[in-house]
Amino acid sequence: MDNKITQVTMRVINELYHNGDPDKAALANLRRTLSITDKGAEKIWPLIFQAVGKNNQHLLSTSNVPSRFEIAIYTALHCYAMFQQGSDAFVFGRIPYKKEDQLNENEQVEEKGVSLFTALKQIKDNDDKIKTALDRRVTALLATTNAASAINSINHLVNILKGKNWVKKVDFAQLAADLYSFQYSSQQARAVALKWGRDYYWNVYQLETTDKD
Known part of the structure; x- marks a missing residue:
């Protein structure tokens, strides 16, 4: 399921960035709207529903309540739009070990991305002034199993990351998959929180450097 999402x-x-000629109107609508049901979000619906295709129709809601997929992907797209603002370079990239990515011939996968929480760790490690406040926000997020609260916290964290002019790529596709799983159950939310906690607290880059030495 993660692969489909x-x-x-x-x-x-990829459609939003359009090979360096971004859809500015769509990105602006995404930044202004937090939820797929917000007024203005309907302008993004064609992009999402066309990307889903016939084989993945089960991901969509059949009622007036958004599905877990619709909530997860819209949140990830909103975060991407916020992070892309003001940057000519493509800010989305996949975590390198994600080998399952198979897109159409005219689509591209940018590699060398990191997870959102790895990115947050890196700005924390390089800015002592933000460490305490960022730790507090992340700790509160990792303690919740409420999807709405988690999404609100993630939006704030992306704004913080954007404000620090962090220039590496973030894997917003993985964020969508994580948010989809987070909504499944309290137990699954705790599993996702554990994954995010590892990314935020475990200095994998330092460990890799030490191992090579």
């Missing part, structure tokens, strides 16, 4: 998210992001 990441592929749909990648397709929409």
Whole structure:
């Protein structure tokens, strides 16, 4: 299931960025709207629903309540739009070990991305002034199993990351997959929180450097 969600998210992001000629109107609508049901979000619906395709129709809601997929992907796209603002370079990239990415011939997967929480760790490690406040925000997020609260916290964290002019790529497709799983159950939310906690607290880059030495 993660693979389907990441592929749909990648397709929409590629369409939004459009090989360096971004859809500015769509990105602006995404930044202004937090939820797929917000007024203005309907302008993004065609991009999402066309990217889903016939084989993945089960991901969509059949009622007036958004599905877990629709909530997850819209949140990830909103975060991407915020992070892309003001940057000519493509800010989305896949975590390198994600080998399952298969897009159409005219689509591209940018590699060398990192997870959102790895990115947050890196700005924390390089800015002592933000460490305490960022730790507090992340700790509160990792303690919740409420999807709405988690999404609100993630939006704030992306704004913080954007404000620090962090120039590396973030894997927003993986964020969509994580948010989809987070909504499944309290137990699954705790599993996703554990994954995010590892990314934020475990200095994998330092460990890799030490191992090579």
